[in-house]
Amino acid sequence: MKSSREFPADVRSVKAARRFVRDTLGDLPPATADAIELLVSELATNSVKHAATAFELSVERQPRGVLVEVTDSGPGRPAPRHPGPTDPTGRGLRIVELMSDGWGIRRTDRTKTVWFLMRAAPAGPPHPPGRRAAQRGR
Amino acid sequence: MAGLGDGASLSVSTRVRRDGAAVLTLAGELDSASAAKLGAAARAAVTSGSARVVFELAGLRFMDSAGLAVLITTARDAGHVELRDPSPIVRRLIEATGLTSVFEVLP
Numbered sequence: 001m002k003s004s005r006e007f008p009a010d011v012r013s014v015k016a017a018r019r020f021v022r023d024t025l026g027d028l029p030p031a032t033a034d035a036i037e038l039l040v041s042e043l044a045t046n047s048v049k050h051a052a053t054a055f056e057l058s059v060e061r062q063p064r065g066v067l068v069e070v071t072d073s074g075p076g077r078p079a080p081r082h083p084g085p086t087d088p089t090g091r092g093l094r095i096v097e098l099m100s101d102g103w104g105i106r107r108t109d110r111t112k113t114v115w116f117l118m119r120a121a122p123a124g125p126p127h128p129p130g131r132r133a134a135q136r137g138r
Numbered sequence: 139m140a141g142l143g144d145g146a147s148l149s150v151s152t153r154v155r156r157d158g159a160a161v162l163t164l165a166g167e168l169d170s171a172s173a174a175k176l177g178a179a180a181r182a183a184v185t186s187g188s189a190r191v192v193f194e195l196a197g198l199r200f201m202d203s204a205g206l207a208v209l210i211t212t213a214r215d216a217g218h219v220e221l222r223d224p225s226p227i228v229r230r231l232i233e234a235t236g237l238t239s240v241f242e243v244l245p
Contacts, residue, residue, distance in 0.1 A: 014169055014170060014171060015169065015171060018169075018200065031226060034226070034227035037200065038227060041202040042203060045170045049170055085236060085237060085239060086210060087210070088207035088208075088211045088214075089203070095202075095203055095231065098235065099231075099234050
C-alpha cells in the first residue's frame with residue numbers, strides 16, 4: 001500500500017512531512033518509526049532548504065520493509081558528504097546512508113527522487129513464527 | 139528574521155549552575171525550523187562565560203542534523219558539551235554519526 005502527499009517549499013513542511021509518515025506508519029515498532037521519521041526529516045529539509053522546491057513524499061509498505069521516496073524538482077545529483085566530527089553541517093544524506101537499509105537517487109529531466117528502504121516486519125495478521133521465518137529466510 | 143511559527147515547536151530554558159555550567163532544557167522538536175532558536179540560546183550561554191554547556195534532552199521528542207549542527211557548534215565554542223537523557227533515536231543518531239567523541243552523552 002502506498003500513500004503520498006505533496007508539500008510546499010516551506011520550512012514548516014519538514015515537520016508536516018514527519019507527521020505524515022508517523023500517521024501512515026503508526027503500527028511499526030517505535031525504533032523503526034523513529035528512524036524513518038528522522039530520515040524523512042533529512043530529505044524533506046534538503047528539498048525545502050537546498051533545492052528550495054516543493055516536494056512529494058511517498059511511503060510504501062512492501063514485504064521487506066518500508067520504501068520512502070522524496071521527489072523534488074531541484075537540479076543536480078546530491079551525494080553524501082563526510083564531514084569531520086567538528087564540522088557542524090553536511091550530514092543530512094550521510095545520515096540516510098548510515099541509518100537506512102538501502103538508498104539511492106533517481107533523476108528524470110525534471111525531477112530528482114531520493115529513496116530509502118527501512119526493513120520492518122510485514123504488516124497484516126501475524127503468521128506462526130516458524131512459517132514466517134521460513135518465508136523470510138535467505 | 140524568523141517567520142511566524144518558526145521555532146514554536148521547540149522550547150528552551152536556560153539556567154546557570156553554581157559551578158558556572160549553563161543548563162539548557164529542551165522540549166519539543168529540534169529541526170531546521172527551530173535550530174536557530176536553540177543556537178541563539180546556546181550562543182548567549184557561551185558568550186556569558188559558560189565553558190560547559192549541558193543540554194537536558196529528556197523532553198525532546200525529535201532531533202535531526204539541524205539540531206546536531208547546533209550541538210557541534212556549541213561544543214566547538216564552549217569546549218565541553220554534555221547531553222543528558224537523549225531518547226533512543228537521538229542516541230542512535232549521535233552514535234551513527236560518530237559524534238560520541240564530541241559530546242559527553244549521559245543516560
